[in-house]
Amino acid sequence: MAYSGAMKAFQDHYPENVSHCYGCGSLNQHGHRIKTFWDGDETVTRFTPEPWHTAVPGFVYGGLVASLVDCHSTGTAAAAMYRAEGRAMDTAPAFRFVTGSLQVSYLKPTPMGVELLLRGRVQEIKGRKVVVETTVFAGDVATAKGTVVAVQMPEGFGR
């Protein structure tokens, strides 16, 4: 499998100053610290929700699903931009994306107690924008589908 644990995840290449994100920052001790990998032309993240990530008992909170889609997709956007330039993710300058817009359709209730698989696919790269479509699977069942417009982080982001 292309996403074996021995490989570095996209997020392991993020510079330290952008590694504090609650969803995907390796330095955020309270966060989800998701790990995303290439699998051919698609990207994959595996994540098992905690028992308290509940919507109603037995089912996963939609806000968590949205968060996973968000960070999986911005990570995918960064990785896709490196690929488009034929560069490895540990080469400078570093790409990092923020979310311009996030849309999630909830297709079915997402069950608790199983590892979720997110699969992303780049729909479009256009200038500083990357559009990523991500599907969330619980086993074989697609429970949510999202589209993220990721925007390359401006140099002076937030300043």
Next chain:
Amino acid sequence: MAYSGAMKAFQDHYPENVSHCYGCGSLNQHGHRIKTFWDGDETVTRFTPEPWHTAVPGFVYGGLVASLVDCHSTGTAAAAMYRAEGRAMDTAPAFRFVTGSLQVSYLKPTPMGVELLLRGRVQEIKGRKVVVETTVFAGDVATAKGTVVAVQMPEGFGR
């Protein structure tokens, strides 16, 4: 103010079996436990993110913003449905909504360290669906805008 602390929030009326939600369930000890109130024709939720709800240092994680929009909007949908029927929220049968789709546009970085204000407005009630538009403010600045299609929870949800 119509949303004084002395009033019961929408979420305080949710039946116990739907009070475990990570975003808005009063019984979820790990969750955000947001509280939403009417303010005229609009609904308001106030929430101060925790220090670890970071995107990049100094700014709030977009996934949290999406989660707040989600639960604020489903709560608004329920309250609006009671209003449309001229019923108080503590009367049976109880309305509870799940998210059919969630869309969030991030207008500006949301700063940490300030209380956020979410303001919701019902766009449409159509059968079992309620469309809610919610804006997130940090001080006077609208930092995100979301639209939620909330769907009345089926009796057998998740079974």
